[in-house]
Amino acid sequence: MxxxxxxxxxxxxxxxxxxxxxxxxxxxxxxxxxxxxxxxxxxxxxxxxxxxxxxxxxxxxxxxxxxxxxxxxxxxxxxxxxxxxxGRDIAELIETMMGVSWKKKSLPETRAPLKMHYARTCYDHLAGEIAVKIYDSILAAGWIEPDGASMTSAGRAQFQKAGILLDPKTRRKTCCACLDWSERRFHLGGHAGAAFFTHCEQKGWLTRTPGFREVTLTHSGSLAFRRLFNV
The missing domain is CATH 1.10.10.10 (Winged helix-like DNA-binding domain superfamily/Winged helix DNA-binding domain)
Incomplete structure (x- = not known):
């Protein structure tokens, strides 16, 4: 019914x-x-x-x-x-399907561009190898809870210090562990992931490839990520 x-x-x-x-x-x-x-x-x-x-x-x-x-x-x-x-729920469904499907493909057979493996969009947040490394870094630093379902007070403080704005009134999950289809590990999703991606674009740390999911990490972005996340 x-x-x-x-x-x-x-x-x-x-x-x-x-x-x-x-x-x-x-x-x-x-x-x-x-x-x-x-x-x-x-x-x-x-x-x-x-x-x-x-x-x-x-x-x-x-x-x-x-x-x-x-x-x-x-x-x-x-x-x-x-x-x-x-909506984001549809994006999460597609990303999960990609992860499940990717397990059935051996690495040499894929034709996905290497740049897309390194950095790409996952709807409104960052995915790929660099995103997984960032997730591992903030998890180890205690910015997010072990299950990735919420941010810690330390994480919120670090986001605020970095100038990454979080909307306290959003109904969206603050953050979540989003399974990365190419890396088969987690990257940062949810509101925090989207806010971080927006911040990176505004700072000129990342640039999109028009018409594609590929994202390019700029020189200033490389320096910032090394400083913030040691990646």
Missing amino acids: LKKSGIIEDTDSLEPAMAAVAAAMADTSRIKMLSALMDGRAWTATELSVVADVASSTASAHLTRLVNEKLINCLAQGRHRYYRLA
Whole structure:
């Protein structure tokens, strides 16, 4: 049974709903689109058709399917339509699927760019080898609890000292241990992860690669990360 709020009340309704979501993702072209949207930005249907290597009409059908299953949202701005992931929970689902799928691939077979392995976006926070090293560093320093589910008072103080702003009124988890699909270890997610990534961009420590999830660590970023996290 489904409430007006959209919350499923019984397993008889839950299981078909789960199957519908899985079916919506069970297509290589749609997975390519969802993966592209993991950069946290809104994309046009044309851009996503290029990413998925399909015709515009085919891309439109795929996008409609993803919208209907509430995996993505369609944003209208003037005559243009943009698509983005429906929320952070969808991004976390995709990242987890990447981690599970990655275990089935041997390292020499992957064609993922090395730069993407080193640093990339995971929706609105930093992922990749450098992000895992930062997570290990702040965990060892006692900035976050052992399970990564919350920040310690010391961590909040260090964030404040570094000028990383945390919104005390946010309903989002302060932080979480987000499984990194390429490293198979954790990086910092949640509100703290997003705030840290925003801070790094504003400081010029990281630069995005337009149209891709890849992130480049600048010279000033390398110095800052070495100073703050010894990485």
